[in-house]
Structure formats: C-alpha cells, structure tokens
Amino acid sequence: MMNTDVSVISVFTPMNMLILMGGLTVLSIVAGLIPGISIASFKPIEVVRGTFRWKTKMVYSKFFIGFQYAITIILVGCTIVIVRQINFMTGGNIGFNRDFILVCEDFIPASERNTYRAQFLAIPGVEKVGFSRGGPIIGGENLSFTSTDNKNFSFTRYEGDTSFFSILGFEILRETKNAASGSTWMNETAWRKADLPENAIEFKGNDQFRIPLKGIIKDFHFTDFEKPISEVLISELPETSGTWCIWIKISSADPFGTLKRVEKTYNELEGGNLFNSQSAFLNDHIAKMYEKQKRLSGMMGWLSVLAIVISTLGMLAMSTYMIRQRTKEVAIRKVFGARNAEVLYLLLMNSLKLALVGFIIAIPVIWYLARGWLSNYAYRIPLSWTIFFMAGVAVVTVVTLTVVWQSAKAAYTNPIKSIQE
Secondary structure: OOOOOOOOHHHOOHHHHHHHHHHHHHHHHHHHHHHHHHHHOOOHHHHHHOOHHHHHHHHHHHHHHHHHHHHHHHHHHHHHHHHHHHHHHHHOOOOOOOOOEEEEOOOEOHHHHHHHHHHHHOOOOEEEEEEEEOEOOOEOEEEEEEOOOOOEEEEEEEEEOHHHHHHHOOOEEEEOOOOOOOOEEEEHHHHHHHOOOOOOOEEEOOOOOEEEEEEEEOOOOOOOOOOOOOOEEEEEOOOOOOEOEEEEEEOOOOHHHHHHHHHHHHHHHHOOOOHHHHEEEHHHHHHHOOHHHHHHHHHHHHHHHHHHHHHHHHHHHHHHHHHHHOHHHHHHHHHOOOOHHHHHHHHHHHHHHHHHHHHHHHHHHHHHHHHHHHOOOOOOOOOOHHHHHHHHHHHHHHHHHHHHHHHHHHHOOOHHHHHHO
C-alpha cells in the first residue's frame, strides 16, 4: 500500500530479537498476573451468589472497550489531519497558475522555437505557448556565490519568455521599468536577503555577479511544502538560448480533446512517440510530489475503519452482556413508573461515558502526534478544534448506532416478562 521496499532480514538483529522476547515475556506475565490476582482475592460468598464473574468481567470489559475507543479516535483524528494537510498542499494557493497547463520537458534549440510555437498555437483549444529553462516544480539552475561583504547567496533561477511569465501568472509587486538586456525578477525572499532598497534597479553581489532588476514578484511555492520559500530569480530568456520546457496553456472547454491534438502535433515535431514520456499537466507534477503522503493517508484511513469495526464488535458484545445483566433492574424501574425514554437514556449513557473517557485520553495523543508530523512541513494547517470534534463525533455516532437498538429492545420489553425470566 505504501509502495516501498522493506528488508525483513535487517529486522532480525540480535538486539531486536532480545527486545521482542522481552516484550513477549512482559506481556505473558501481565496477561497471567491480572486474572491470577482477581482469582486469589475472590470472596467465596460472591461465587455462591454468582456475582464474582459479573463484577470482574464488567471492570475489564469497560477498560478494554474504553481503550479501543481511544485508539479509534486517535486513528480517526490523525487521518483527518493527514487528509487536510494533503488537501492544503495539493489544492491550496501556491502563488502561480496551475490549472490546464501542460508542461513538455524536452530540449528545443533556439532556431526551432518559433516553429514549435506556431504549430501549437494553430491547435484549437491552445491559448498560449511559452518556453523556459526550468520552472516551478520542474526545477531550475542554482546560482551560489559569496558577496563582497562575505554574505552567502544561493538562488534558484529560471529563464523564460514573456509567455512563460504570463501563463504562470506570477504576481508583480513592483516593477522598475528597467529595459536592460537580461533584466531579472526577484521574489520577495530574494529581495530581502539581498537587502536592496525599494527603488533598486541593479543587484551587485560581487565583481562577477551583477544583474539588472526588472522588479519584485510575490513569493510562490516552487517546491513542496516541506521546505520554506527560498530565493528565486526569473530572467529573460535570451533569443539565442535553447530551452528544455514548453508551457502550453489550454482551454478548459475541452482539455482532453485539446490534449490529444497537442500529443499528435508534438510527436510529429519530435519524430517519434515521445509525448507521454516527456509531458504532463502541471497539476500532475504537483500531485506526484505528495504520493507518499497520499499512500499514508490511505493506510491510515483503512486502519481507522478497522479500528471502528473492532470497537463496534466489542461494544456490541459488551452492551449485549450489560443489558442482559440489567434486565431485571430495567423491569423494576418500569414497574415503579420509569418511562421507556428514561430507561433508554440510562442504558445509552453507560456506553457514551466510555466513549467520553476515550475521547479525553485521545485528545493529547492526537495533538502530540499531529504536531510532530506537521512539523516536517514549513507550511502546514493549524490544529483546529474541529479535528478533535470530528474524530469524537465519528466514534460517538458509531457507539450510539451500535448500542441503541439493544438498549431500545430492553427498554420496550414487557417488565412482567423480564421479572419472570
């Protein structure tokens, strides 16, 4: 399910085997010690009355059912956190356009750029075609150097034409109107790192690194959300430079039909069936970065379902046993005037109290686990109260649906029949 390779042999080390044997020994001792203590401390009169088994079973049943509820709520809560974080990363605002943008990764010589552009623009449904050397999510060139004042810089640089800039829709915060050749956009983080004045038209890192500035663009997420936004430069693409990325903006009216036509034209230009191996929608590139998290979300979801099923079966067995033990009590209450709704409420509350105890135990555990997992991401969702609330409501709903029909059956049974039995 996680699509990973696991070496089983590496697990069986002497230390791991020692820990396993120790754990099994402790578990065996505990499993035998608790019943042994209960049997050793019994009172003969309770055995004669038939109440010994009822008391011991009720105590341990409540403990384990409450523990199951806590585990279930923890799994459900953690699943909600993972799903929300994945939705935040894959569907949130990343600072540039992402929908209906096709990226073809292939080297295109400068002499053939206009031919490719004209062929693609002639396709119905294609709105814009841009070229670049690198880009967000795809990757770019790294520029690292030390400035004259011994400050270390590391920039990610893309070179693109005006269509590339327009297709991705980077937000311009300030434009310098600098028309110099090779002028470059800086994101906010880079501008702050360079400590440039607001009206700067050039960045001089050292004698070898000087660039004319075109302006400031708003920060955007050019990698996954695990890393903080770093310094980015977007330079004009020289007319003589080859490119390795084609950016095709297609219409939302018939994206798949347009995709087929683009595929045909691309393969004709390339002279082979290369489209599927070199092209993908930008959204698909973004989704691919979070495949591991999606597999984890799926696994947690199935574990949550399994935990709910186990808790339901345990609750069903315990509720059946508890209600049978209290059948005469319910009958006597009804004889003395208790209404069916009051009896039903009394029986339900016993189960809901266990769920409440499990919920109280689960809250700090969910907070601790979720906080630790989210700390891996520079940009993450807040731990909202709704996460805990939804996890608790899910389990309480299951508990209520599981117990209510057994409780209703006991509440609406003829009290004379129950006393006679």
